[in-house]
Amino acid sequence: MANALQEIDRRLADPLAPLRGRADAVGLIGADIPIDVLLASGRPFGHLPWDAAAPTPWADQWLESSFPYWARSILELWHAGAFDGMGTVVFSRAEDASQRLYYYVRELQRRGALRGPAVAMFDVALLPRESSLAHTTAAIAEIATALDTPVADLARGIESANRLRGALQQLQAGRSANGPFYERVARAALWNDPTPWLEHVEAPRASPPTARVLLAGSAPPDDRLHRAAEDAGASIVAEAHVHGLARLGGPLALAGDSPERAIARRLTATSVGPRAVRDRAQWIVQQASAARARGVILWLTREDEALAWHVPAQRRALEAAGIPALVLPAAHWRADDGALDRITSFCQGLRNAPA
């Protein structure tokens, strides 16, 4: 048991270890960059890490006030040389901040103000329409080419990714407590290719089932929200945001499509980022029901202004479904704005309320 915790925390302490000094390493920024392609490439990969505690003086010179903190932190680490030696960083167009950061990094490199890896864009188009599906299919082939991966290898990538999807689904299905542990697993699996180690991860023995909670909205920097819930005797057992543990969904079937089109179709169907087209009121109730949650924490950072437009409908839907909700809009990403105390008291209330 201790091994699983140590393994996860070792990876979180130095997330770049598997990528360091590898000229073929692939860094990722943003959501929905298809893991099937990354696995097919055979290269070491991982979403670039952020450091929630560190100041970002250099990045603040270039990023305007509405850029999220994780983007500032990554740009600060980039400038400090943390990603030097890596081959490529792929930015995603699944959300505005990651796609806009691509242009800023490229311009700063052009001006000689920034070194580091070459940049590429995964130009995902999420409108549920043939022209967008075709555009995303082509973008997947383009990224595969940028990573020197023949499109013919994508089928193999899907197989590897499906094994990973199964392992993540199994881990998710077994959650009943230890929210912080699962958040750290999800982050380690985001920052590092999880296929070599995830199957060996065994969740710590669960303490008696407590109030199950769904966390939805923005992705937090680490497990601080999960700890606040756990300390109150409840447990965040599922996440409905772009970097949640179950973000890869269930196995992907080709269903007669080419591999790249099947991956594109999956992205359009399952993306939860701000550019995804979905009924988020219905979706949050489904997620809460699937997690058998007794309460929902809808936590939205100030910079996630697009998701703010769904708060009224989500509130009404949860109320209609009889699911108590704590809605924290325009929140600080570091949760140093009283959010943790409000989460703790909300969870205490859930725990004490009759089931």
Add this chain to the structure above:
Amino acid sequence: MSASPTARGRKDLECTAAATAYQKAFGAELRERVVERGEPFAVAQADTPHEIFHALDIPIVSNQWWSAYISAKRLSGRYFKVLDDVGYPPNRCAYCSLGLACSLANDPATAPWGGLPKPTVLVARLTCDCIQQVFSQWASVLQTDFFPMEAPAWTRSLPEWYRHSRERWDEVYQPNRIELLTREMRELIALLERKTGRRLDPARLEALMERINEQETYLAEAAEIAGSARPCPVSIIDQMPNTMIPQWHRGSDWAVAHARRFRDEVRARANAGTGIAANEKLRLMWIGAGLWHDTSFYQALEERQGAVFVWSMYLPFAGAQYIRNLKGRPLEALASRICSMNEVLHLPPWMNEWMVSEAKRCGIDAAVMLVPPDNRLSQSGTLLTQAALRAAGVPVLLLPADMVDAKGWDHDSAVGRVEHFLRTEVLR
């Protein structure tokens, strides 16, 4: 003493009054067609292919124009409160949501035109994460269709895009982006034909595109004169309406004629040596959307410091971004006009490259850049552009203010900040 919330600057050109009168009459005619006669109409963002609607004779209520119209009626405060009451959190982006708020308020007694009737379609390009949320909810409130258009990544282009956009638009704007928007425009045309029973005549669209080239050429010539003549014959207070109002009607007989009249009046003033200010000493650049609620701000330092705002993006944008050699492919040429209309103004390197080039072309002494608080799209590229202009020898003042929401605006303090900036960083 702060200026009244909608203080208007002095207009020097005769044709400006003609433009605003035309727009006023157009508003009344639009209302009659849309509200009284119930004709099909579209609500569209400014950076969408209006040409398609013009070619189908479907009137457009541009979201930006409708927002400015609501602001001019001093209703924005009331409607932002409606969004609060519905429960939208405070960090929602305000720039394109006034129309939604007006429709949500559903109060015909106070709404402009009694509120918008049901449009045939809403159209927007997804240049940020908020637009699809606002427009899809607005469409369901109005019980109509929302036709979103992708804003795909732009990874391959040409340096100095503004020199090549007329001829080499395939290379400047990236073929697969042009292809995607062309496909989307064909789908939009099919939707409009299905819903209105009208048919788009390709020849009419091509003719419209040629007329737009003529109009934009007149505006480009006016921009060239405004940049080269000393003293500057036309301030941005006259440039903005004489550019933007014809842009809403681009390619129409009125718009083409008005653009020519504007160019001629600018040329005549330049030839006569007539300037905006009696003692033009400092030529200033305004970067960002126009300060619609207080255009008097731009003239506040003309007498005291001879500081003249000679450049804003609207007029020079006409030549750089609109004129297209059609090369027998009018729909693709149109797609190339639309597919980066926002990006070139808000993303590096296109934004900073153009600003530095324009500053040199127009002999700019200093720039004042609008930085709307907490609006990633409108703020985008400002810090990188500030650095590029400074490296080119042009001092830059960042002015935090909102272009439509006058709530936080203080005229005297803003003028004071510019005056201090000019004294300490420009006139040293």
